[in-house]
Amino acid sequence: MRSETMTLNMGPQHPSTHGVLRVALELDGENVVACKPIIGYLHTGMEKQAEYKTYTQSIPQTDRMDYLAPLSNNLALCLSAEKLLDITVPERVQAIRVLLTELTRISAHCVWLGTHAIDIGALTVFWYCFREREKVLSIYDMVCGARMTASYFRVGGLAMDIPAGFLERCEKFVDEMPGHIDEYESLLTKNPIWLARTKGVAPLTAKDALAWGVTGPSLRGSGVNWDLRKAEPYSGYETYDFDVPLGKHGDAFDRFAVRVAEMRQATRIAKQAIQRVRKLGEKGEYRLRDWKYVLPPKEEVKTSMEALIHHFKIVAHGFFPPVGEAYHAVEAPKGELGFYFVSDGSSRPWRMKVRSPSFVNLQALPVMVEGKLVADVIAAIGSIDIVLGEIDR
Amino acid sequence: MTDPRDNPFRTLAEQAPSRPAAELAMPMSEEDRLRDELERGILFTTVESLVNWARANAIWPLGFGLACCAIEMMAIAGPRFDVSRFGAEVFRGSPRQADLMIVAGRVSIKMAPVLRQLYDQMPDPKWVIAMGACSSCGGMFNNYAILQGVDKIVPVDVYVPGCPPRPEGLIHGIMKLQEKILTSKIELGPFPRKKKRKVAAS
Numbered sequence: 001m002r003s004e005t006m007t008l009n010m011g012p013q014h015p016s017t018h019g020v021l022r023v024a025l026e027l028d029g030e031n032v033v034a035c036k037p038i039i040g041y042l043h044t045g046m047e048k049q050a051e052y053k054t055y056t057q058s059i060p061q062t063d064r065m066d067y068l069a070p071l072s073n074n075l076a077l078c079l080s081a082e083k084l085l086d087i088t089v090p091e092r093v094q095a096i097r098v099l100l101t102e103l104t105r106i107s108a109h110c111v112w113l114g115t116h117a118i119d120i121g122a123l124t125v126f127w128y129c130f131r132e133r134e135k136v137l138s139i140y141d142m143v144c145g146a147r148m149t150a151s152y153f154r155v156g157g158l159a160m161d162i163p164a165g166f167l168e169r170c171e172k173f174v175d176e177m178p179g180h181i182d183e184y185e186s187l188l189t190k191n192p193i194w195l196a197r198t199k200g201v202a203p204l205t206a207k208d209a210l211a212w213g214v215t216g217p218s219l220r221g222s223g224v225n226w227d228l229r230k231a232e233p234y235s236g237y238e239t240y241d242f243d244v245p246l247g248k249h250g251d252a253f254d255r256f257a258v259r260v261a262e263m264r265q266a267t268r269i270a271k272q273a274i275q276r277v278r279k280l281g282e283k284g285e286y287r288l289r290d291w292k293y294v295l296p297p298k299e300e301v302k303t304s305m306e307a308l309i310h311h312f313k314i315v316a317h318g319f320f321p322p323v324g325e326a327y328h329a330v331e332a333p334k335g336e337l338g339f340y341f342v343s344d345g346s347s348r349p350w351r352m353k354v355r356s357p358s359f360v361n362l363q364a365l366p367v368m369v370e371g372k373l374v375a376d377v378i379a380a381i382g383s384i385d386i387v388l389g390e391i392d393r
Numbered sequence: 394m395t396d397p398r399d400n401p402f403r404t405l406a407e408q409a410p411s412r413p414a415a416e417l418a419m420p421m422s423e424e425d426r427l428r429d430e431l432e433r434g435i436l437f438t439t440v441e442s443l444v445n446w447a448r449a450n451a452i453w454p455l456g457f458g459l460a461c462c463a464i465e466m467m468a469i470a471g472p473r474f475d476v477s478r479f480g481a482e483v484f485r486g487s488p489r490q491a492d493l494m495i496v497a498g499r500v501s502i503k504m505a506p507v508l509r510q511l512y513d514q515m516p517d518p519k520w521v522i523a524m525g526a527c528s529s530c531g532g533m534f535n536n537y538a539i540l541q542g543v544d545k546i547v548p549v550d551v552y553v554p555g556c557p558p559r560p561e562g563l564i565h566g567i568m569k570l571q572e573k574i575l576t577s578k579i580e581l582g583p584f585p586r587k588k589k590r591k592v593a594a595s
Contacts, residue, residue, distance in 0.1 A: 064533075149461065
């Protein structure tokens with residue numbers, strides 16, 4: 001008997017591809033013979049555009065890369081530029097950055113969980129997850145006036161100080177969040193349909209995950225203990241007390257379990273960060289006092305000639321890093337997010353390269369689904385948590 | 394006071410000029426009362442108002458997200474903003490079942506033909522909302538990769554500013570679209586046939 005394979009085109013407009021991913025599947029009946037992700041439908045040219053902008057002007061672009069976790073992207077760019085300039089920000093700024101990026105992790109995982117569950121058919125979870133995400137977005141709104149595209153971090157500090165009542169609001173959220181995570185788990189963790197659709201589905205061995213450069217929860221779901229917050233700490237993460245949740249089998253369920261456990265750990269870190277900020281003062285230093293790199297405070301600009309000149313120089317040109325290159329990576333909700341800058345001594349980067357976790361993690365999709373059933377492709381795409389804005393940039 | 398006749402849906406009682414005050418004051422006979430009751434149960438309207446009313450209050454958007462704005466588009470269906478209050482919560486996965494395309498995000502040159510094809514696949518009547526700066530005019534990405542405004546390839550009914558617009562902004566855009574639909578002319582019945590070709594007089 002002769003059988004033919006069929007080519008199925010999934011996307012770029014498909015409800016389960018999380019944006020504009022296109023996957024060309026070669027099917028033999030229900031089985032996937034070959035899977036090829038085709039990207040580029042959201043290519044925005046951000047890396048090229050960064051060469052025409054100063055370092056600070058590139059921060060708003062990073063919000064629009066992984067738009068589920070804008071502040072993690074801001075942080076990666078700022079840390080990378082700070083490495084290039086060889087400056088360190090005050091401890092209070094570091095604590096605020098840690099607090100906000102951990103809240104970002106919670107909100108990013110909320111979107112992931114909601115959409116992943118919708119893909120598999122559990123529609124209810126979406127409403128629960130978006131309820132909590134809205135709370136994080138109101139915290140962003142409070143701190144910088146934007147719900148999604150925050151652009152709150154600056155090279156050398158923050159755009160402005162945290163507003164009054166901010167810490168109480170964060171504390172309230174962090175206190176009630178574990179209860180909400182229990183709600184998500186009560187909907188899914190023991191749900192037989194959920195287990196049938198995720199247990200043993202889209203497995204990724206630790207060896208394959210390492211070979212494909214997979215990072216983040218997708219790597220830890222396969223049991224590899226690699227978290228940049230522990231392995232290469234930044235922003236004082238080495239002083240926080242938290243665990244790195246690990247999976248065993250590397251299937252879609254383990255990746256789900258790791259992310260849910262990560263949300264709990266994020267609330268733990270955020271709680272410690274709130275205490276730290278409170279100890280260092282609810283109002284206080286929010287940027288480096290080095291006017292070569294950051295804007296001087298407005299009152300000084302109006303009273304001191306030197307500060308005025310610095311203000312003018314920063315606004316007109318930005319800062320001038322020395323000739324050289326720097327790479328700094330952070331543990332974004334999706335994995336290792338790194339910014340690589342090459343500086344030629346001018347105020348604009350000669351090259352900005354983004355090492356985006358979604359792009360690298362997506363490469364492991366064929367390994368997960370080839371030889372498996374076509375229905376599991378959707379569970380696999382959901383479980384690796386990709387954002388097309390970050391893949392195509 | 395607005396003229397009750399401006400209301401597209403009016404009962405016969407509202408339609409008819411009111412009776413003289415002297416007559417109203419008199420006790421009503423059983424027959425008059427019955428007639429009044431019946432007249433209140435009959436609605437008068439035009440087919441156009443009825444069709445537009447139905448269309449405006451059951452907009453089915455295409456579930457088609459491009460970038461950041463798509464997340465805010467999801468948020469309007471979420472618990473806080475709940476767009477089902479405006480009858481527009483039924484996001485369809487297929488363009489064949491949708492009447493509204495919300496272009497949520499930046500449209501790259503590679504995506505443009507796909508977007509146009511999706512638009513062509515949607516059945517008439519159909520509307521387009523350009524959500525956010527990128528789909529309205531290219532936004533902050535004025536470069537080689539991004540289409541400078543989706544109105545270059547599809548007709549746009551409502552532009553929603555913002556980067557990304559807040560969900561309230563998008564809901565306002567949907568309400569503006571509803572206003573537009575309510576005042577639009579409809580085409581009924583068989584679509585105009587092709588004109589018979591005139592036989593050239595020899």
